[in-house]
Amino acid sequence: MIAKRLEKGDTIGLVSPAGPENPEKIKESIKIFESLGFKIKKGKHIYDKLGYLAGTDNDRAEDLMNMFLDKDIDMILCVRGGYGSMRILPLIDFDIIKKNPKIFAGFSDITTLLNCIVQKCQLTTFHSPMCNSNFYDEPTIKSFLDTLMLGYKPFIIKNPKRIATIGIDKTHAIGQLVGGNLSLICSTLGTPFEIDTNDKILFIEEVGEQPYKIDRMLTQLLLSEKLQKCAGIILGQFTNCRLPHYERSLTLQEVIEDRILSLGIPVLTNIQSGHSYPKLTLPIGARVKINCKKRVIEVLEAVVE
Amino acid sequence: MIAKRLEKGDTIGLVSPAGPENPEKIKESIKIFESLGFKIKKGKHIYDKLGYLAGTDNDRAEDLMNMFLDKDIDMILCVRGGYGSMRILPLIDFDIIKKNPKIFAGFSDITTLLNCIVQKCQLTTFHSPMCNSNFYDEPTIKSFLDTLMLGYKPFIIKNPKRIATIGIDKTHAIGQLVGGNLSLICSTLGTPFEIDTNDKILFIEEVGEQPYKIDRMLTQLLLSEKLQKCAGIILGQFTNCRLPHYERSLTLQEVIEDRILSLGIPVLTNIQSGHSYPKLTLPIGARVKINCKKRVIEVLEAVVE
Structure with missing residues (x-):
């Protein structure tokens, strides 16, 4: 199963399933995505911090599920890796993801989510830069946008x-x-x-x-x-x-x-x-x-x- | 299954199933064991060094198996942990260990060997100090010797x-x-x-x-x-x-x-x-x-x- 392609004007939902990120860095990346022509919707808990976790397991899992359920969201991008995705695996309803397929992207600690969604939902996911990545790097942003916007053919x-x-x-x-x-x-x-x-x-x-x-x-x-x-x-x-x-x-x-x-x-x-x-x-x-x-x-x- | 208790005059076989140790440190520990009244037999490859490994996988596994087969050896003690025990797991003949039970001791990277021998041979093993440990520490040496020499009752x-x-x-x-x-x-x-x-x-x-x-x-x-x-x-x-x-x-x-x-x-x-x-x-x-x-x-x- 594949998700709808990303298009200019689409809304990207930001979630933090793992570690917390500096709020300034998140705001900076939001500006970049807006300048590229996308709307941003923030998960309720992306600014939460509980040690090395971006909030409680329940809150991080809830943010993720809500983004899949939210009809206004075209794509879900993780803010940061670090550590924490494994902790929410038992809290994820993979049926909801299967019924609401959309682009899901991230890397590093997000690896477990990328592969579990592929295996349990048969939905293609994306090993990609996140909000804490350097989107000014030209080949990085080109690969990201080409894959998500033009990847409707081999x-x-x-x-x-x-x-x-x-x-x-x-x-x-x-x-x-x-x-x-x-x-x-x-x-x-x-x-x-x-x-x-x-x-x-x-x-x-x-x-x-x-x-x-x-x-x-x-x-x-x-x-x-x-x-x-x-x-x-x-x-x-x-x-x-x-x-x-x-x-x-x-x-x-x-x-x-x-x-x-x-x-x-x-x-x-x-x-x-x-x-x-x-x-x-x-x-x-x-x-x-x-x-x-x-x-x-x-x-x-x-x-x- | 339990091994024969350790007694003064017994021979301890030294093996390096994982990482290499400084030869001086090994020689120092041999002196300590000799002063405690034990004989020492060195595995052929305990001074080998291949990066972070104490020699090739085959050589390390062979040393270990030879110590179990050697009728002169009463107890087998690992020189050091580090890393490498996992690599020799497929090379170990657990049937030989089962047929030649003797005290096997070590810790850290040796954890995998301790538990595999328990599970596959039903032989009790020992999470214990090794040649690279400080045997001058009084409670450490007392616990080691009491367990191996007097542990024939609860x-x-x-x-x-x-x-x-x-x-x-x-x-x-x-x-x-x-x-x-x-x-x-x-x-x-x-x-x-x-x-x-x-x-x-x-x-x-x-x-x-x-x-x-x-x-x-x-x-x-x-x-x-x-x-x-x-x-x-x-x-x-x-x-x-x-x-x-x-x-x-x-x-x-x-x-x-x-x-x-x-x-x-x-x-x-x-x-x-x-x-x-x-x-x-x-x-x-x-x-x-x-x-x-x-x-x-x-x-x-x-x-x-």
Whole structure:
């Protein structure tokens, strides 16, 4: 299932299912969206703060559900990740989402919501910049708007020219795109919200984790046979995951070679999506082809209608 | 199943299933064990180093299996945790361990081995200090030796007098003791090596993780129903898990209240086992009673014979 495409004049609903954001930053991003020709409706609790959470679990979940129910809202955008999406999973009524499909976008901690909505509602979602992202970055905003406004026909995702992608294994793989932040993918393993990677194209990005922790997470995905069962893998940005001194560590590259590239399945690496810039928007749940020869992601179907 | 008790003159086999340790530190600990009246046999690869691993997966697994097979070895002690035990899980022959039961001890990253051996071999293991621990700490060495040498009859585990335990809910719970490091417990969820907590007493300790990460891990255990199904919970040391500034965080105490104490099951907190000192030795797999009124752990059966 796909949502209605985003159009100028549409109303974007802002929600904070995870951590709180500085009110000034939220207001700044609202101005940007308004200058781009969109209306904004704020969730009741987007300015709430309860430690590292943007308010109580009930309030954050209620804001999210209300945005799906609100007929005036054309698209739902998350304000920030951080931490907290997992806590509201049991409070989400996936039937309501299924009956009121609309664009839902975010990344990082939002990974669990993106994938649960895909799996439980069969609705394509979007791994995209949020209110706390830098929307002044030109390739970032172009990818975001092109995907949501023009993604009603197949298209190609590729890095901006100055950043090369690497294709491992000169072939290709086709499957449904799933994934996002590695820590969050691992944090739902063993739960009813666990990611399904069977015959899928798994996208992985990470921020601020040392190589040994990335090894540990990839090893968990190997022991649970999540990696072996993928049709293909896309590696995004691994921001601040390198160590200044490697005498006590394997390098990030060595970890990726050992745990992923050794599997012999098609892999695209260095895709510019994750916690750095440019930040490409990716349609989670869409059928895609990773073309290792051309080093691009071919989106094989419409992601909005 | 329980192993033969440790006696003066016995031979302790040293293995490094996870990360490498400074050779000087290993040699220093060997002197301590020799001065205590034990012989030492070193695994072939305990001085190996491959980044954050103590040698290749095959070599580390082989060392471990050889120690179980070696008739001269009375007890197996891990040199250090760090990271790496998970990587060798598929290389371990649990049948060999089952047929050659002996004391196996360690903690931190070794958590996965302690619990897998309990679950797959029904052999009681020991959450204990390792070669890289401070064996000069008197209550630490006393707990270690008392448990392994005198644990052939029921005994009581309690904090040294100067450190108070806290018992939540004035009652008690009985069950098999499982658990160890929280990160490692979560890192096997969704795999064939996942911890079983049904009707068990779950012990948890952690080091160097911020409150929001502890929240995330406990939330994963809640979503997988691992916490709700416990008979009781023991909280050990949470070393360096507090933040200097709490304006952006819930406190560790708030996280524990919200995610654990709210369950209403018996909990003992502040048990001195984990990454600080004193470091009490705990028999993983043994039937224990947490007595919340007396604030002690009663070990109800022999842990060695």
